[in-house]
Amino acid sequence: MELSLPNKLTVFRIILIPIFVLSFYVPAFGLNNYLVTLIFVLASITDYLDGYLARRLKQTTEFGAFLDPVADKLIVSIALVMLVSLHPGPILAIPAAIIIGRELTVSALREWMANVGDKTKVAVSIIGKFKTMAQMIAIGFLLLQTPIGEFPTMMTGYILLYFSAILTLWSMLMYLQAAWPSLKSKNKDETTS
Numbered sequence: 315m316e317l318s319l320p321n322k323l324t325v326f327r328i329i330l331i332p333i334f335v336l337s338f339y340v341p342a343f344g345l346n347n348y349l350v351t352l353i354f355v356l357a358s359i360t361d362y363l364d365g366y367l368a369r370r371l372k373q374t375t376e377f378g379a380f381l382d383p384v385a386d387k388l389i390v391s392i393a394l395v396m397l398v399s400l401h402p403g404p405i406l407a408i409p410a411a412i413i414i415g416r417e418l419t420v421s422a423l424r425e426w427m428a429n430v431g432d433k434t435k436v437a438v439s440i441i442g443k444f445k446t447m448a449q450m451i452a453i454g455f456l457l458l459q460t461p462i463g464e465f466p467t468m469m470t471g472y473i474l475l476y477f478s479a480i481l482t483l484w485s486m487l488m489y490l491q492a493a494w495p496s497l498k499s500k501n502k503d504e505t506t507s
Contacts, residue, residue: 320368321378323360327385330357338396351458357389358450387417393453409479416482420489427493441485448478
């Protein structure tokens, strides 16, 4: 199968994940946080570009629609797990658990809705896009760790991560609300049959 440019970017983002993890754990002359941040930023840029190019070049595919969210969820979840291992405790673990839990819930909901033929009810919303942008920026700052001049990257990262956790819950509730009539009617059909 010949991959389109957007799909190649998505595959590239997935290939970056093991490099990202290795860069986090293998000592690199005290430059790990810069290298890891650079890889994460590159992955975030490809996340934006693959969607933009797929729409612009009219190269949206079923394969891309499946793989793009998988790549996003993988890199975000892995980054959050690594950050919690670096900074153990509830301050980082709570928003990380909310974000990862939401991703699992919404993925399962989308899969179920696709199986019953209602997948358009749980299409990506604008809040989901803001959530993703806030998450990517927050994780980038938290990976960097060191201030940029007087700019407090860690504090900004924490604030943005909590903001994205709130957006995460909000968007999940919107998806559940949109899917509820289908969930309710399917459940009713099962109990009456």
